[in-house]
Amino acid sequence: MSEEIAQPAARTLGAERTTGFLARQWPWLVALAVALLVPWLSYDWATGRHSGFMVSMLSQMGIMIIFALSYNMQMGQTGLLSFGHAVFLGLGGYVTAHTLNAVKAGSLWLPLEVTPLAGGLGGLLFAILFGYFATKQRATAFAMITLGIGELVTSCALMFQTFFGGEGGVSTNRMIGHSLFGVGYAQPLQVYYLIVAWTAVAVALMLLLTRTPLGRMANACRDNFERAQFVGYDPRMVRFVQFSLSGFFAGIAGALYTLTYEIVTYDTVGGAMSANALLMTYIGGVGAFAGPVIGAILVVLLQSWVSLLSNSWLVYAGVLFILMVTFAPGGIAGLVMMHQPIWRAGRLGRLAGPYARLVVPSLLVAVGFVLVIELCSFLTIGAAQGKSLTLSGVTVNPRSGTPWIAATVLLAVGGLWLRLEMRRIGATWGAVTEEIKAMGRRA
Amino acid sequence: MSATIAAPGLRLADVHKSFGPTAVIMGVSLDVARGSRHAIIGPNGAGKTTLFNLISGRFPVSSGTIELGGQRIDGLEPHEINRRGLSRSFQVTSIFARMTVFENIRCGLLWSRGYRYSFWHLLGGERALNEAAARLLADVGLESRRDVPAGLLSYAEQRALEIGITIAGGADTILLDEPTAGMSRSEADHAVALIRRVTAGKTLVMVEHDMSVVFDVADVVTVLVYGQVIASGPPPEIRANRAVQEAYLGVPAEIA
Numbered sequence: 001m002s003e004e005i006a007q008p009a010a011r012t013l014g015a016e017r018t019t020g021f022l023a024r025q026w027p028w029l030v031a032l033a034v035a036l037l038v039p040w041l042s043y044d045w046a047t048g049r050h051s052g053f054m055v056s057m058l059s060q061m062g063i064m065i066i067f068a069l070s071y072n073m074q075m076g077q078t079g080l081l082s083f084g085h086a087v088f089l090g091l092g093g094y095v096t097a098h099t100l101n102a103v104k105a106g107s108l109w110l111p112l113e114v115t116p117l118a119g120g121l122g123g124l125l126f127a128i129l130f131g132y133f134a135t136k137q138r139a140t141a142f143a144m145i146t147l148g149i150g151e152l153v154t155s156c157a158l159m160f161q162t163f164f165g166g167e168g169g170v171s172t173n174r175m176i177g178h179s180l181f182g183v184g185y186a187q188p189l190q191v192y193y194l195i196v197a198w199t200a201v202a203v204a205l206m207l208l209l210t211r212t213p214l215g216r217m218a219n220a221c222r223d224n225f226e227r228a229q230f231v232g233y234d235p236r237m238v239r240f241v242q243f244s245l246s247g248f249f250a251g252i253a254g255a256l257y258t259l260t261y262e263i264v265t266y267d268t269v270g271g272a273m274s275a276n277a278l279l280m281t282y283i284g285g286v287g288a289f290a291g292p293v294i295g296a297i298l299v300v301l302l303q304s305w306v307s308l309l310s311n312s313w314l315v316y317a318g319v320l321f322i323l324m325v326t327f328a329p330g331g332i333a334g335l336v337m338m339h340q341p342i343w344r345a346g347r348l349g350r351l352a353g354p355y356a357r358l359v360v361p362s363l364l365v366a367v368g369f370v371l372v373i374e375l376c377s378f379l380t381i382g383a384a385q386g387k388s389l390t391l392s393g394v395t396v397n398p399r400s401g402t403p404w405i406a407a408t409v410l411l412a413v414g415g416l417w418l419r420l421e422m423r424r425i426g427a428t429w430g431a432v433t434e435e436i437k438a439m440g441r442r443a
Numbered sequence: 444m445s446a447t448i449a450a451p452g453l454r455l456a457d458v459h460k461s462f463g464p465t466a467v468i469m470g471v472s473l474d475v476a477r478g479s480r481h482a483i484i485g486p487n488g489a490g491k492t493t494l495f496n497l498i499s500g501r502f503p504v505s506s507g508t509i510e511l512g513g514q515r516i517d518g519l520e521p522h523e524i525n526r527r528g529l530s531r532s533f534q535v536t537s538i539f540a541r542m543t544v545f546e547n548i549r550c551g552l553l554w555s556r557g558y559r560y561s562f563w564h565l566l567g568g569e570r571a572l573n574e575a576a577a578r579l580l581a582d583v584g585l586e587s588r589r590d591v592p593a594g595l596l597s598y599a600e601q602r603a604l605e606i607g608i609t610i611a612g613g614a615d616t617i618l619l620d621e622p623t624a625g626m627s628r629s630e631a632d633h634a635v636a637l638i639r640r641v642t643a644g645k646t647l648v649m650v651e652h653d654m655s656v657v658f659d660v661a662d663v664v665t666v667l668v669y670g671q672v673i674a675s676g677p678p679p680e681i682r683a684n685r686a687v688q689e690a691y692l693g694v695p696a697e698i699a
Contacts, residue, residue, distance in 0.1 A: 211565050213558035216542075220550045223539040229521040230499065230531055231612055232554030241560050 027290075028203070035062070035196050039189060055188045056260075057304040062195035063256045064280060064300050066202045068292035070249035071277040073206065076286030077215065078242050079222030080135075081143045084150030085250060085277045087130065088123040090269030091153070092251025094164060095122025096258040097172040104176050111180045116198050116255035123251015127244045135239035138225065142239075150274055157266035169265030172258060188260075195256050202249055207289060209245065218242045279317065283324050285331025294332050311385075312377045319369075345436045354425045361421055364414025371407035451513045452477035452646045453498065453529075453616055458507035458517075460490075460497055460670075467493050469670040470507070475663075477512075477615075480647040482661035484654075486690075490670040491650040492534055495620050498648075499531045500524040511616060526554065530614035534621050534650075536601045538608065540594030544585050547593050547604055549576040551611025576611075582641060583607035599630040603637060610641050617642050619649040623656055635660060658682070666690070 022029070038058060042051035067089055074080040096119035102108040103115075110118070134145040157164040164170065174185050183190050209215045217238050220228045225235040258264050267273065276299070284295020299317065307313040328335050342348050378389040378398045389396045396403050453475040460468040467490045475481045483491050496502045498509055500521040509517040516524050539547050549572065556572055558564060566572070580586050583603045588596060593604055602622060609617060622638060623631040635656055638647070651657050657664060658678045665675040666687050674684045681687055 208565060209562055211567060212562045213553050213564055213566065214560050214562040216546060216550055216566060217553065217560070219542055219546075220539045223541050224537055226501070226521070226533075227537045227539060227608070228550075230525050230537075231551045231608060232522050232525045234520065234522045237560060241562070245562065 031293075032196070032200055035199075036193075039192060050187075050189050052188065053304070055192050057300060059188065059192045059195050059256075059260050060304065061297050061300045062192070062199040063253050063260065064276075064296040065199055065293050066249055066256070067253040067277055068280040068284065068296040069203060069206050069289075070246045070253065072281045072286060072289075072292045073209070073218075073242060073246035073249070075278070075281055076291070077210065077222065078218040078239060080138065080239060080243070081278075082134075082146040082274070083143055083271070083278070084130075084146035084148075084153070084274050085246075086271075086273030087150055087153045087269050088127050088247040088250035089254040089257065089273065089277075090157070090264065090266075091126045092119035092123035092254030093258045093264040093268050094170060094254075095119055095251070096255035097170040097264045098163075100172040100174060100176055100258070101170075103178060104173060109178065110176075111178045112174060112176055112183075112185055112259070113180045113194060113197075115259070116252045119255025119258065120248045120252040123254060124244055124248040127247020127250075131240050131243035131247065135236060135243050138235070138239065150269070150271055153269045154266060154271070157269055164266060165264075167266065169263050171263045174259050174262055185259075191259055194259065198252060198256055202252055203293070206249060210289060214238065214241055214245075279321055281331075283321060283331055285333030285335075287330050288333035288337060291331050291333035298332070310374065310377070311381050312373050315373055316370075341436060342432055345439060347432050347436065350432050351425070351428060354421065354428050357421050357424070358418070361414045361417035364410050365418055366414075368407045368410030368412075368414055371403060371410065375403055375407065451510065452479065453648065454510040455494075455498070456508045456510075458494075458497060458509060459505045460493060460502065461505050467670050468497065471667070471670070471672055473665060473672065473675070475616075475646060475648055477646050478644065479662050480642075480660055481649070481663045481665065482657045483648065483650050483665050483667055484652070484657055485667035488669075489667045491667055492620055493670075494667065495531060495618050495648075495650060499529065499618060525612065525614065528614045529616040529618065530609045530612055531618035532605045532609045532620055532622060534624065536598070536605055538593045538601055538605055541592055543590050544593050544596065544604055545576060545580060545589045548579050548583075548607050548611055549573070551608040552576055552579070555612040579607055579611055583637060599626055599634070602626070602634060606634075606637060606641065610645075614645075616646040617648070619647065621650055621652060623651065623653055631656060 035058070039050055039055055042054040043049075044051070067085075070088075071082065071085045074082050074085070096115055099108065099110065099115055099118040100112075103110050130149045134142055134149060137145060158166060174191065179185070185191055185194070210219075217228060217233050220231075220233070221235040221238045228235050228238065254264075254268065257268065280295035280299045281292045282295065283298060284293065285291025302313060302317050302320070306316060310316070324331055330337065339348060339351075342351065374389060375396075375398045378387065382389065382398075389398060453473070455471055455473040458468055458471045459466070471490075471494060483494065485491050493502070497504050497517075500516065500519050500523070504517045507517070508515055511524070511527055511529055514527065516527060516529070519527075539550060542550070549566070552572060552575055556575075558572075577586075580589060583606060585596075585600060585604060585607070588600060593601065596604060606619070606622065609619070619638065623634045626634060631653060638649075639660065647660075649660070651660075661678060663676065664678050664681040666673050666681060666684075668690045673690055674681055674687045676684075
């Protein structure tokens, strides 16, 4: 963020300001355009219908992008590891469901486009309530408290029937007949575009929030909370405000969830959903603002697409998480940012060869690994479901030795080869960075 | 330099601190006149840093009172003490390592400029604030390192940055804990010049091991040994004090 003291000349001219904005923020605009156009890729012109799977997956991506970004307001930006973030998504969802029902019953007037704000306020309210206790602590104690809050709210969801509707949850109907634009929202695509609009607004607001005094002091408290105290800030207050606002955005995500599925159940406040936030944020990268966006897209892809293909999609998500934490703690965004200095120096081409050589061994390892997991899965769950494993038309018997041997060979050969190539990359990487350093010295 | 007639700066009266059964500070009374430069010296483990931690509110005192400008500050939280005009640096460099040098300085400015916990000001557009931060950056000589993450600075640069953060809020009482520790001679000279420049007109209290720095900067030197003040006065007096020589300085040649 080196744009802070803008050049006085650039300030006076609106046109230059606009080009400056485009130069910096074009990836977001491209992302928005893609979000608007992608549903039409799966449009069936013969029947005049959109693919339900595609629209549903994209809607979920939008919701999860907001959810993951709001989680990173705590995790990456303030250094607070939470195990209970779903509480605010879920409660925002419940509040929205009740709001919709009240509108439907005629006791409240609210256009549908605005209802996510009700979810956001619900999330904010509960984040203020729980955050007051949780943010008195930081680090491990904070994490433990959030874990407790998650469990508490989950059990409350099953106990207090009037608000949470017990195990059945709260059903609602998004066709409340009030719209700012006269849209009925009968079709999922209409809801999807509403989600896109809210996601764009929420992402923009969260991005702007990082550039405010609160956003910066959140980073400061993350880096060194004692130092923050000695520049006059109460780190507890910084954590509290940041936590509350994060709850607001999670509540908006919950509201959009309710609009999409028209039902909210207790699992929206549960531990699995909270873990999801952590998973998405970490895989995408906690260190960059856009990291959780990438993570959300990837994890939703895994969840909806891979889960169609395999029973064991959770194993793949888990392994991906472990791999990222071990080898790329900065997440995907961190991997990208690592290459920035090399790209700026115009040396990225040097790495293209070594990277290309990674493809074959990586594929071998991946195929070997998938084979092992699927063989296991078909021995147990698959057998119980009466399914059989078919690979390109050939039925594989998981009880015979051949596929297991093949998988082991693939894993072993691929693994050794991969190590070799990784070492090469390390050497090239070292050489390139040395060159760049030398260039810097000469300049 | 008579502390008794000057305006009240920082005053400690019979301050005690124990950690469990271990008494670390045993009845320290200290008067630091406003605008004076006060050095606290003493052997390792004498309690110098603990004393700083008590004054700045990092630890609560066990008994005794601490006043700043005539007002009690013992028992307050560190940020409350800071808001009353006392700022400190740490013995182990304490900066915001993952933020840029410029951001570090700007964070030091925010509270004193009334931004509080605002999430409705965009910092990029706060002209006066950014100009003040840029000026301060130039003051501490880190202009060329503006956009570097603070954690990547050299040690001496990090110390300079910490001094910048410490003075940014405009506090009139500055506590510096071993500001030249671990520096080469030339780096230390540079740091001393910086400290002189940026603390002009403020009350300065520093813990320092480097005797040349102490006798160069301070108007008053207090010697702390095993949690008690054994001598306090102008440098020549301290140099000549027999108890100090025996307890701490060893042979007189060392302080020349």
